[in-house]
Amino acid sequence: MRHQPEESIAVRLTVLVAVLVAVGAVGVFEEFTSQALLAGGLITVGYWVSYRRRHARNVWLKVAVALAIVLVARDFLSSLLANPYDPRIALVRLFLWLQALHSLDVPRRRDLKYSLISSVVLIAVGAAYARDAAFGLWLIPFAAAAAVALVTMQMFPDDPAAAPAPVRSRMSPVFQASAALLLSVMAGAVLLFVAVPRVEGYRTPGITVSPWLARQLQLQGRIYNPAYPDAPGQEISDAPPVFNPTGYVGFSTYVDLRLRGVLTHDLVLRVRTTRPAFWRGLAFDEYTGSGWRMSDPAVTEFQIVRGRVPLRFTADEPWPAGSEPLIQTFYIEAPQPNVIFSAYRASEVYFPTSGIDVDRYAGLRSPVPLEAGIIYSVISRVPSPAPALLRSADQRVPPEIADRYLRLPRMSGRVARLAEEITAGLPTAYRKAVAVQRFLSRGYAYTLQAPPLPSGTDAVDEFLFESRQGACEVFASAMAVLLRAAGVPARLVTGYTTGRYNLLTGFYEVYNSDAHAWVEVYVPRVGWIEFEATPGFASPEEFAGQRPGRWLAANAASWIAGRTRVAWSAVLTGAQRLHARALRGVDPSGGAVAVLALTLVLLRRRRAPGLLWGEGSARGAEEPYAQMLRLLARRGYPRVGPQTPREFTDGLPAALRPAAATITNSFEQWRYGGREPSAADAESVAAALGLLRRGRG
């Protein structure tokens, strides 16, 4: 049966608006702006053509659209083959043009519905692409436009038997119903958004990588940090320390512990991950007394085949005994050193270059500096050893590990004695590490503005015994040095902390100021275990214990609790300031008098609630009567409109009548006699009300 063509211009227009909003939402991404503009124009023309030719068979048009769809599909497939690890761009383009082509042939209501659903798919693809909260500015108008379209379809039924009514008379209900739909959907959607648990993702292969980087400046394994560039021929440790707030010194060849300063709060990375972790950059094995460096700068190059490289490390990086997979995708938002950040221990890397370099400390390096826009993914096996393994009595350290990670420069004997003291009697490396971690969490302060390191002094010694304050890299250095002194292999690691989770986008947002240093401890038969040395930071061990999944309700609750605490502390602070200001005033007793006066007023108001509003006790007479009416109505004795208070009371069951009569008398005397109830009256009314509440008249 041939369906009726859609005659309603209102329906067509509202669907068109929803489709155009979806196209606009995709067009905000720079990659699609021009195509979205073109598609938007074509869609508008297409809707006009569809309306004009709604009664025609349009055979030639259908053939042309089908051919064009074949071409678009071909383009999609070729894009997908070119970059199989990031289908998003090809998908957005595909849906954009499918929408545009489909708009040329939407003669019927059913076609318009498909168009609307297709616009949902388009905006969903845009949602997968979106990385910031601004996308919500398009989602709400789209929801509104779709709501109007759905309601308009109902208001203008496509049943030809339905009686047509003037458009103008139907538009008001359209907007009213649309508003109701939108409000209920918004309320439901927000609740669902918060309540639906975010279970662990990446169940199917969907690794994202940005398009192939055509221009590749080969860094040949060197570490390139734009904030701390290597000066050729100069030993960095000898150069005067100059702090650069735009980049972290830990992503350089040398971690200078003499530097002091606060990093800028600029967004540098967005990370989508199956669970939180520290984003490890580089590891350093040689402590110099004023910093850390890599004793072995050599790297191994790994060729990337079809965007992917499985990693193999040296014997220094044993495969962790017990591990959990962790998939991460990094979106570079600001220029970064050529360090490929990932959770320890990376096992597969998806990177848009022909190869990557790997140092002997499991540090990954890009052959090019990381520019904004680069996307790469890493699959890691995060060590998650069984407690029994950590308690294992076998503490034999392989010689090659011991040689490299137990070395210390000449230091004062008190560091060694302190290490001995902290770890005395502890049988395993793991327990020693925990003991040192606990030791540093007591009596040492975290600060980014510690006093400068005196010339010629050892940074760790100064921190442990003199200044007792420092930044994360000093804490980490102290822990690594103490552990080495206690015979436990350890190294300093730099990278980024997890970052802040964005409830809307699902990304961890990592800022420049999240740059961090921590410690990796070698536990025999287990491998390298991450330890947080700086108090106040979330420990990698906590991440390992975190269950997969994320429940936004809990996040929202903690967010609200946090805001409440902030608000409460602001109130308290304000009160304290006011108090202090009052004390500085002419009459110190003024504040106390004001508080006393307010208290008295409030107390009076409790006894005579109308006082503050200047109504005498009028409210006191009216309110109990209203309460009585509500109470009786709930019990099935509603007062019917024309009944006088007296008639209503007389009509009540005998058991309720005396109490009701007391309240009614008081009300009548006030309402009709102008007599305000006395205190005795108020008491008897309250007693009567209490009797009614308890169910006895």
Add this chain to the structure above:
Amino acid sequence: MKVTRDAIVVTALAAFLFFVAVNLQAGWMYAVDTFLVGVLVAAAASAVWSVRGLQISRSAPGEVHEGDRFTVTLEVRSRRLPRFFLELSDLGPAMTGHRARVPIVWPGRPVRVQYRATALRRGLHAGGTTTVASSGLAGWFWSRRTVRVPSTLTVLPRIWRLAPLRAAGRRDSAEPVVARAARAGLEVYGVRDYREGDSLRHVHWRSTARRGQLVIREYERDAQEASVLLLDTRSGPHPLLHGGEEVFEDLVRAVASVADAMTRTGQPVRVIGSVNGTPAEAGPSHRVVMRWLAAIEPFPLPRWGEGEGEGAMPPARVYEAVCVPGTPVVVFTADPGSVEYFAARDIPCTAVVARGGDNLRAQLEGSTIHDSGLTRYESRVTSHESR
């Protein structure tokens, strides 16, 4: 609740997007998905909610004649929360139904739907239902509920327009009858709706002002002056009778039409008949006569060979019980033999005998009745039978 194909498609899409959102951990994808699920929930909830707890009332004229077109007002009220996109299928008692669409019913703002209905069946009717369906806010789910919406309707018998009649045994038709209203001692005993042919001098203006339509005074008559219309209420597949229920209905219509025609000539009318085996009479108010006819029900006779039925009253027994012997009478019956009684006793009688399949209306509207029956023959039975 009926789930439409659109809802199934959207549910599948929402499930797919949820899978993608989980897989990609894309926060905005969750948002799009929750919007979709939100629309689904709102669509289903609004469809279910919209048909529950509605207060519906129906108002219609209390009395109408069979086949009359009249205005019915349906009032839909919501106490809490708005209701959306309602389809009302109203079926009042003994009237044709109607379907109407109501986009929104806001709480405290009742919506009135007016439609024209046709009265179907004579009788005193009560009851009625309204089926409320709603497609909710998005049109993806349909919810339906049938609500009892009681109302009453008295359907008076259909009146065929006949030429002015005079019953057998009464004065000549040429005598002016309207003049009787001016006679001394005449008292108003009731009012009725204006009908074509009524004199405007009899308009009861106070009632007319109150009702908004012309109302005519009816005057008290001497009972003996009222023409007696005798309805044989026996009915059923009995060999004595012609036809069944529909024949009886035709007889009722014939009584109503004759009574109406006589009333219009100024003659008071009494109707008599057997109600549940007991003689009963009504009149002379036109309204009372019509109500009596609206309520009258046939007395079913047993089948052949099973006797004449206990309690069944043939016209002769009704006449004997109600009328002074010799009172002229018009008998409406489906039993041709029943009028022999009146012939045998020289009772002025006119008989209207119906048979199954007769077009009684055409026969009554024809000139033959007037010319050959009702006014001319006073002392012998005139049996008017259709041919």
